[in-house]
Amino acid sequence: ARDCAGCGITGMIVPDLPPEEAAPLKEACDKYGVDLIYLVAPNTPPARIELIAEETGGFLYLVARVGVTGARSEVLQDTRDLIARVPGKKPKAVGFGISTPDQAADVIRAGADAAIVGSACVDLIARGRIEELEALIGEMKKAVKAAGKAR
Incomplete structure (x- = not known):
């Protein structure tokens, strides 16, 4: 998420990641201002x-x-x-x-x-x-x- 934000990427899609299992990635995305899209x-x-x-x-x-x-x-x-x-x-x-x-x-x-x-x-x-x-x-x-x- 940090690298994405640093490159100007504002969102990411992880197709097989359900919201119930996304907490660590969502936390990192939130921290760096990157949308996690389901x-x-x-x-x-x-x-x-x-x-x-x-x-x-x-x-x-x-x-x-x-x-x-x-x-x-x-x-x-x-x-x-x-x-x-x-x-x-x-x-x-x-x-x-x-x-x-x-x-x-x-x-x-x-x-x-x-x-x-x-x-x-x-x-x-x-x-x-x-x-x-x-x-x-x-x-x-x-x-x-x-x-x-x-x-």
């Missing part, structure tokens, strides 16, 4: 969502689907339902399978505050397609802005 999956029960929403720092990371991350062709109804049932005190960011501008806009229209696009970006970087990455990010930004205004 994930909420589509199958997370309501009482647990409340706990995670209370404990998370920065924003809630809503997992768009059960399974592994990676590009998908559509945003599922389960994702829309999850966005709707998570309390609105902290910003909601949706990730896991968001890979196109249309999908990013779709989660914003459904009530999310942000779309997290990881695998599509990592794939383009791995293939050395930086210009395509820049274009994708630009398209995502335009789509998200337009969807936010449409809400």
Whole structure:
């Protein structure tokens, strides 16, 4: 947490760390002003969502689907339902399978505050397609802005 803060990192996600087991890391994050961000999956029960929403720092990371991350062709109804049932005190960011501008806009229209696009970006970087990455990010930004205004 100290090294993160020293490098300008303001938050961290440890996907397999539940709040009940995070006390030492959370204490270090709090000490250095780094948000510890927890994930909420589509199958997370309501009482647990409340706990995670209370404990998370920065924003809630809503997992768009059960399974592994990676590009998908559509945003599922389960994702829309999850966005709707998570309390609105902290910003909601949706990730896991968001890979196109249309999908990013779709989660914003459904009530999310942000779309997290990881695998599509990592794939383009791995293939050395930086210009395509820049274009994708630009398209995502335009789509998200337009969807936010449409809400």
